Amino acid sequence: MIEARELRKVYKVNHKQPGLKGAFANLFHAEWEQKVAVDGLSFQMEQGRALACIGENGAGKSTLIKMMIGILTPTAGEIRVFGTDPRRGGRGYLRRIGVVFGQKTNLWTDIPVIESYQAVKTLYRLDEGMFRKNYDRVVELLALQPLLSVPARKLSLGQRMRADIGMVFLHSPELLFLDEPTIGLDINVKHTIRTFLRQMNEETGTGIFLTSHDLDDIDEICDDAIVLSGGRLIYDGTLDQLKHRFVQDKMIQVTGKQERDIRSLLPLARIIMEGRVVKIVYPVREYSSAEVLAAVSGCFAIEDITIEEPDIDEVVSRIFAGEGML
Amino acid sequence: MRTFWKLTAISMQSHLYYRTSFFINLLSPVALLGGQYLLWAALYAQQEGGAIGGMERAEMFTYILLAFAMSNLLNWAGENTLAREIKTGLVVARCVRPAFFLTQYMAQMLGTLLTQGAVNLLLVFAGFACFGKYMTVPSVSALIAFVPCLLLAVALRLLMIDVFSLLCFFTTGYLGIAWTRAALFDFFSGAMIPVALFPGWLKTAACCTPFPYMLQVPVAVLLGQETMAGFGMPGIYGLQIVWILVFLALHVILYGLARRNLTIAGG
Numbered sequence: 001m002i003e004a005r006e007l008r009k010v011y012k013v014n015h016k017q018p019g020l021k022g023a024f025a026n027l028f029h030a031e032w033e034q035k036v037a038v039d040g041l042s043f044q045m046e047q048g049r050a051l052a053c054i055g056e057n058g059a060g061k062s063t064l065i066k067m068m069i070g071i072l073t074p075t076a077g078e079i080r081v082f083g084t085d086p087r088r089g090g091r092g093y094l095r096r097i098g099v100v101f102g103q104k105t106n107l108w109t110d111i112p113v114i115e116s117y118q119a120v121k122t123l124y125r126l127d128e129g130m131f132r133k134n135y136d137r138v139v140e141l142l143a144l145q146p147l148l149s150v151p152a153r154k155l156s157l158g159q160r161m162r163a164d165i166g167m168v169f170l171h172s173p174e175l176l177f178l179d180e181p182t183i184g185l186d187i188n189v190k191h192t193i194r195t196f197l198r199q200m201n202e203e204t205g206t207g208i209f210l211t212s213h214d215l216d217d218i219d220e221i222c223d224d225a226i227v228l229s230g231g232r233l234i235y236d237g238t239l240d241q242l243k244h245r246f247v248q249d250k251m252i253q254v255t256g257k258q259e260r261d262i263r264s265l266l267p268l269a270r271i272i273m274e275g276r277v278v279k280i281v282y283p284v285r286e287y288s289s290a291e292v293l294a295a296v297s298g299c300f301a302i303e304d305i306t307i308e309e310p311d312i313d314e315v316v317s318r319i320f321a322g323e324g325m326l
Numbered sequence: 327m328r329t330f331w332k333l334t335a336i337s338m339q340s341h342l343y344y345r346t347s348f349f350i351n352l353l354s355p356v357a358l359l360g361g362q363y364l365l366w367a368a369l370y371a372q373q374e375g376g377a378i379g380g381m382e383r384a385e386m387f388t389y390i391l392l393a394f395a396m397s398n399l400l401n402w403a404g405e406n407t408l409a410r411e412i413k414t415g416l417v418v419a420r421c422v423r424p425a426f427f428l429t430q431y432m433a434q435m436l437g438t439l440l441t442q443g444a445v446n447l448l449l450v451f452a453g454f455a456c457f458g459k460y461m462t463v464p465s466v467s468a469l470i471a472f473v474p475c476l477l478l479a480v481a482l483r484l485l486m487i488d489v490f491s492l493l494c495f496f497t498t499g500y501l502g503i504a505w506t507r508a509a510l511f512d513f514f515s516g517a518m519i520p521v522a523l524f525p526g527w528l529k530t531a532a533c534c535t536p537f538p539y540m541l542q543v544p545v546a547v548l549l550g551q552e553t554m555a556g557f558g559m560p561g562i563y564g565l566q567i568v569w570i571l572v573f574l575a576l577h578v579i580l581y582g583l584a585r586r587n588l589t590i591a592g593g
Binding site: 066072087092099103105110115122151 | 328329332333336339340341343344415416418419421422423424425426585586
C-alpha cells in the first residue's frame with residue numbers, strides 16, 4: 001500500500017542573525033541553510049494496517065505525510081502509494097485517500113456541516129446509495145446529528161474534529177492519513193474518535209497512517225509503528241515489539257494473603273506492599289513472566305492478580321531520552 | 327463542471343450566510359463612489375463645464391459609475407481569501423480535494439463576485455435610470471462588444487489575483503503583496519483615475535501592463551471611446567487572451583515551485 005525508499009526532503013531556510021543588527025543585515029544579505037526534514041527514510045505499510053509514526057516535534061512526521069499525499073515533492077528517493085507516485089496520481093489518487101490535519105479543518109467553515117458533506121458527494125462523485133450508507137454510519141457513530149446544521153466556524157474544537165473525521169469517511173477512503181487528529185481535545189472526544197477509527201479500520205479495512213503526540217491514540221488505534229528522530233528512521237516494526245524492546249521493568253499486582261516471603265525467590269525484584277495488595281516490579285532481563293507467576297503462585301493465596309502491560313509513554317520517553325537506538 | 331458549480335454555490339452560500347457582514351461588504355463601497363462623484367463634480371465645476379483630459383462631464387460621470395461597478399466586483403476580503411489561506415496553512419484543504427487547485431479558486435471567486443456583480447448591475451441600472459440625462463448612454467453595438475471584453479477582463483483579474491496570492495507561499499508578508507497588487511490595479515487599471523488622463527509616457531507604460539485590460543479598456547469599449555491600446559475589437563480580445571495565458575503560465579510555474587519547496591504553516 002505504501003512503499004518509501006530512501007526518501008529525503010531538504011528545505012532551504014533563511015538563517016537570520018540575532019538582534020536588531022542582524023535584522024538589518026538580513027535585509028541586504030540573506031544567509032540560506034539546508035534543513036533536512038526527512039533523511040533516507042525507507043519503510044512499507046501493508047493494506048488495511050494501522051501504522052503509527054512516532055517522533056518528537058520537528059522529526060519530519062508532517063513532512064512525510066505531505067509527501068505521501070502528494071502535495072510536497074521529495075528532494076530524493078521514491079514514494080509509492082497504491083503502486084503509484086502520489087504527485088502524479090492526480091484526482092484519482094486523492095479520491096482513494098483521506099486526510100485529516102488536526103490543526104486545520106477540511107470543512108467549509110461558513111456553511112453548515114451537512115452542506116460540506118453534500119459537497120463531498122459531488123467532489124468525489126459518490127452515488128446516492130454509497131453516500132447515504134457512509135453518511136448514516138458516521139452520523140451515528142460520531143453522534144453528529146446535532147452538529148449538522150451548524151457552520152464549522154461555530155463548532156467547538158472537539159465538535160469540529162468529529163465533523164472532520166466523519167467527512168473523511170464519506171467517500172470510503174482506502175487509506176487515511178491522520179496528522180495529530182486529537183490535538184487539544186478533551187478525553188471524551190478523544191475516546192470517541194479513537195474508538196471510531198479503530199472500528200472503521202477493523203470493519204472496512206481502511207488503512208491508517210497516524211502521527212500523534214498522544215501515545216494513547218497510538219496504543220488504541222495502531223498495530224505497527226515507525227519511529228523518527230531528526231528525520232531518520234530508528235524503528236520499524238510492530239507496536240508490541242517496540243514496547244517489549246524498550247521496557248526494562250514489568251509489574252504484577254497481587255491481592256491475597258502472603259504465605260511465604262517472595263523476596264527469596266525474586267531477589268532482584270522490587271516489592272511494594274500496599275495493605276493486602278502487593279506490587280512486584282521485576283526487571284525483564286532477569287526474570288520471565290512465567291518465572292514471576294510461578295513464584296507468586298508459590299507465595300500467595302491469590303484472590304486477584306493483574307499483569308501491567310508496558311506503557312507506550314514509557315517506551316517513547318526512553319527512546320527520546322537516548323536510552324538506546326534500535 | 328458539476329464540481330465547479332458546486333464550489334461556486336458554496337462560495338455564494340458562504341457570503342450570504344452572515345447577513346450583517348454581507349450587507350456591510352456589499353454597500354459600504356458605495357460611499358467611495360459618492361466620494362469620487364463629489365471630487366470630479368468639484369473639478370468640473372472649476373473647469374466651468376469644460377472637458378478634463380478630453381473627457382466631458384457626462385462621459386466622466388458614466389466612467390466613474392462603470393469603473394466603480396467593475397472595480398468593486400471583488401472586495402478586499404474576497405480578493406485575499408487565497409492569500410490568507412496560504413498564510414494560515416488552511417490551503418492544505420484545497421490541495422487534498424480531488425479538484426484542480428485553479429478550478430477551486432476560480433469557482434470560489436466566481437461565487438464571490440456573482441453576488442456583488444448582481445448588486446453592482448442594479449446600481450448601474452439605477453444610475454442610468456435616475457441620472458441618464460447627465461451621462462453618456464452606451465450604444466447597443468458597444469454593449470455587444472463590451473460583454474466578451476468584460477468576461478475576459480474578469481478572468482484576467484482573477485488570474486492576476488491568483489498569481490499574486492501564490493507569491494504568499496514564498497514570503498510571510500502577505501499584506502505587503504496584497505497592498506502592492508491593489509495599488510498596481512487601482513492605479514494602472516484606471517479604477518482611480520482614467521488612464522486617458524495620464525501623461526503620455528505613463529499612458530504608454532500602463533499600456534504595457536495587464537491592468538488596463540481589466541477595467542479601462544472594457545469601459546472605453548462600452549463608452550465608444552478610443553481604447554488606449556489603439557487596436558480594433560479582435561485585437562483587444564486577443565491582448566486580453568494573451569495576458570490570460572501569461573498569468574496561467576505564471577500560475578503553473580509558481581504552483582510547481584511551491585510544491586517543491588513548500589512549508590505549510592503549522593508543520
